[in-house]
Amino acid sequence: MTNADIATTFEHIADLLEYQGGNVFRVRAYRNAARTIGAMVESLAAVRADSKRSLTDLEGIGADLADKIGSLLDTGELPLLAELRKSVPAVVFELMRIPGLGPKKVKLLVDALGIDSLDSLETACQEGRVADVKGFGAKTQAAILGNIGFAKSPDHARLLWEEADVIVQDVLAWMRECPQVRQIEGAGSWRRGRETVGDLDFVVDSTDASAVMDRLCAWKETSAVLVRGDTKTSVRGPRGVQIDLRVVDHGSFGAAMQYFTGSKEHNVRLRSLARERGLTINEYGVYELASDAPDDAPRAKGSFVAGATEKDVYGAVGLSWVPPELREGRDEIVAAAHGQLPNLVELADIRGDLHMHTTATDGEDTLAEMVRAAIARGLHYIAITDHSQRVTMARGLDKRRLFTQWEAIDRLNESLVENGQQPIVVLKGIEVDMLEKGGLDLPDDVLAKADWVVASLHYGQNQSRERITARIIEAIENPHVSVIGHPTGRLLNRRPPYDVDIEAVIAAAGRTGTFLEINANPWRLDLNEHHAAAAKKAGVQIVISTDAHSTRGLDVMRCGVLQARRAGLEAGDIANTRTLAGLRKLMKP
Secondary structure, three states, X not given: OOHHHHHXXXXXXXXXXXXXXXXXXXXXXXXXXXXHHHOOOOOHHHHHHOOOOOHHHOOOOOHHXXXXXXXXXXXXXXXXXXXXXXXXXXXXXXXXXXXXXXXXXXXXXHHHHOOOOHHHHHHHHHOOOHHHOOOOOHHHHHHHHHHHHHHHOOOOOOEEHHHHHHHHHHHHHHHOOOOOXXXXXXXXXXXXXXXXXXXXXXXXXXXXXXXXXXXXXXXXXXXXXXXXOOOEEEEEOHHHOEEEEEEEOHHHHHHHHHHHHOOHHHHHHHHHHHHHOXXXXXXXXXXXXXXXXXXXXXXXXXXXXXXXXXXXXXXXXXXXXXXXXXXXXXOHHHHXXXXXXXOEOOHHHOOEEOOEXXXXXXXXXXXXXXXXXXXXXXXXXXXXXXXXXXXXXXXXXXXXXXXXXXXXXXXXXXXXXXXXXXXXXXXXXXXXXXXXXXXXXXXXXXXXOOOEEEEEOOOOOXXXXXXXXXXXXXXXXXXOOOEXXXXXXXXXXXXXXXXXXXXXXXXXHHHHOOEEEEEOOOOOXXXXXXXXXHHHHOOOOEXXXXXXXXXXXXXXXXXXXXXXXXXXXXXXXXXXXXXXXXXXXXXXX
């Protein structure tokens, strides 16, 4: 089993244990283990096989969990999981697709109402029976009813970050025209730059919550009001996404932004640090800890300390402000405490784009149009990397057509020189294919004439781990290959990554000086943040490229930068933040 398989198994066990009312610390142990394993690049099998190491050396992995990992690696099965599945109704996971319904609430519904399907839950809501279940009520019932259609539809997968961003910007523009809104910002997983987003969170600074919520309900894209309270409203927006808006006063705006940005794991660690300092943090602010005040009574706590800005909230517990992209409950709290947070790369740092296509293959715009669009975006250099001959469906270039394109690029570069200055340099590139049997689909004497070579794997993605890894490493070791494109081949919400030993790939890239790509296409974002962070640790330079197939495709560079920020990358970790001369110094001789 892969690390991802084992992480999924442990998350599954945590859900089942929580449904059964299991020990909260045991549930948390499985969830923490799932997070640790999911973030690993090195395979658990490799750790286990190393006589000098132990699985228990991993954060959150004790002897019991190590034994279970061993069982999964050896047999692919776990008796505990089989036992839990037998004792928990199959409908549980179907019901948990409904936003806001976790294991505990699902159990209440199953036990109290005998719910056995989404249809029966819908009927129970329509008949008002859910509202009578302890811990629910009319508002929760209405929210569930509004979300059932969402859970039933296979089209309502999590949104890509870029898709979510379009909706966020529309909401912000609409709400900022409301006179009662002093400040409004997006929060949640969108703000943290997660690859996919489930629902959207907004925090508003206002003294008139009713007017603010009226404004959201009047938005042309609001199809249903799910819940409306004194300071919070939830509506159904475009693509069926749930939009949650919370209104706070000015003094609590920063605290609310921190709280609702998350992640849950980050907030747990932050609150733990606050308690060590005699403080408590919630969505209203930072307070001195009053021993006689329960956690659910924020106004009854000790003296108010901070809350107007996030910087104040973090500063109150002795931390520098943590960029949202890093707030995943990893090592960011420790780094902030020691002044060691990275100076994250920004879009303005990017000087060149080194992966794009034209009408010569499967692009929508011509060479000249792509160059003009790159100049308009302030890029200093680009590489034209149309597909090579193996990709027949994209009319890939053979040697003759490739040389014809390169001659056109030479003429274009000459025409761009004006008054001794060239606004952009166009590199002669190619996206060459790794063949299933090994090797590349263009000979070395052709590749040697290129300025930039992207090597990608498009076929044979179901080959064995060993074969795919060998193909990629062979490409890495080719002296003419500059970068490995979309190294794991995944498509978010569509296709999982192929089975590749990414640790071996990173090691080979470090050994040979080959770059690895963060493909900024919102469907790819490949490398993921864990792999990109591991590449940085290994000293491998990353290239962020758009893989644009049109002029508008150049705009997704921001998605790749966001992915790099989640990996903790700085400008110096990204090869194409350098001048062209600086980039060439990093390339293979």
